[in-house]
Amino acid sequence: MSTANDWNADIIAEFRANQGRVGGPFEGAPVVLVHHRGRKTGQDRVSPMMYLLDEEDPDTIYVFASKAGAPTNPDWYYNLVTAGKAEIERGTEQYPVSVVEVTGDDRDRIYAEQGSRYPGFAEYAEKTAGIRTIPVLALRRG
Numbered sequence: 001m002s003t004a005n006d007w008n009a010d011i012i013a014e015f016r017a018n019q020g021r022v023g024g025p026f027e028g029a030p031v032v033l034v035h036h037r038g039r040k041t042g043q044d045r046v047s048p049m050m051y052l053l054d055e056e057d058p059d060t061i062y063v064f065a066s067k068a069g070a071p072t073n074p075d076w077y078y079n080l081v082t083a084g085k086a087e088i089e090r091g092t093e094q095y096p097v098s099v100v101e102v103t104g105d106d107r108d109r110i111y112a113e114q115g116s117r118y119p120g121f122a123e124y125a126e127k128t129a130g131i132r133t134i135p136v137l138a139l140r141r142g
Helices: 004-017 075-083 104-117 119-128
Strands: 031-037 044-053 060-064 085-090 093-102 136-141
Touching: 004 031, 004 044, 031 060, 031 075, 044 075, 044 104, 060 104, 075 085, 075 093, 075 136, 093 104, 104 119, 104 136
Parallel strands: none
Antiparallel strands: 031 044, 031 085, 044 060, 060 136, 085 093, 093 136
16 A cells, blocks of 8 residues: 555655656656654654745745645644754755745735646645645745
8 A cells, every 4th residue: 555655755766866857746847855854753854845936036945835735734834834944955956944934915925826837736725715724835045
């Protein structure tokens, strides 16, 4: 039986074998590997995520705690917010980032842009309407 961990492991291996590019459902989409530490377990984790580049600041990307429209936030969201920092693999680069949650109008604008580029994100927002607002995190180099 395949698990989410197996699926992530396959994406991570493909990402690293292809200079940051993956196929399947992520074909052509910007994907980043986010390294974080479990806030409860202390275990190191790597989570593949689609991202949106900040067009005014190439050192900032946005990730979305969509969890495919589930009613709860993904564990990685809490790990990143708690730590306030992480490390990412983007393309062939690996570097540290600060983590800041984006709120209000900025969050809404950024999420709407991601939803217009990748309709699955708009569907996730519909699934969570009235249950939770999908968080947006800014990951800034440095």
